[in-house]
Amino acid sequence: MKENKEKRIEDTFKFYFDFEDVSLQIEKLNNHFDKSHQLGDCLENGTVERVHSASEKAIAVFEQVFIDVTKEITLLIYEFPEPNAFNAPNSFLHSQINNITDSIKISKKKFDIFLIKVPIKNINYKEILKTIVNTEMGFNPSTDQIVYFLDFETDNAFVMYDDRFCLTKSTTNLSF
DSSP states (O other), X not given: OXXXXXXXXXXXXXXXXXXXXXXXXXXXXXXXXXXXXXXXXXXXXXOHHHHHHHHHHHHHHHHHHOOOTTSEEEEEEEEOOSSOTTOOOTHHHHHTBOSOSEEEEEEOSSOEEXXXXXXXGGBOHHHHHHHHHHHHHTOSSOOOOEEEEEETTTTEEEEEOSSSEEEEEOSSOOOO
């Protein structure tokens, strides 16, 4: 069973990783998501209120997509060289992930791709999502990495770009 799952991960991503242009990879990946969730509402940009609201909504959506925190998922991380556009250190994101089951690093010309298998309970996802919101708001900690949370057994998935929205694919009905 494990061999089939690993093969599926490899087969699923091989096509995307052939592209050297990260925007093409992300565009193709995002076609698999079926719902967009608005996060920031009409709150003013750059405010603590917007950061709090967007973070709380993102966490609530994430927890509806991934209910069983003991379940192992795959993180797909796009990481760009430092200094990046937001002067955010790449090390922060990695410090939020513990007891990794397996990981692969794929180096491209202008970015790296990490595939990390880890149980959800070993991911400080609340802090990661808040950090994603912080980035464009000018707060710290911040991150310039793109993080996909993927469950290959259920086909559930989550990605958050900033304080405005996140994308999901879920086999359960979400209340958002």
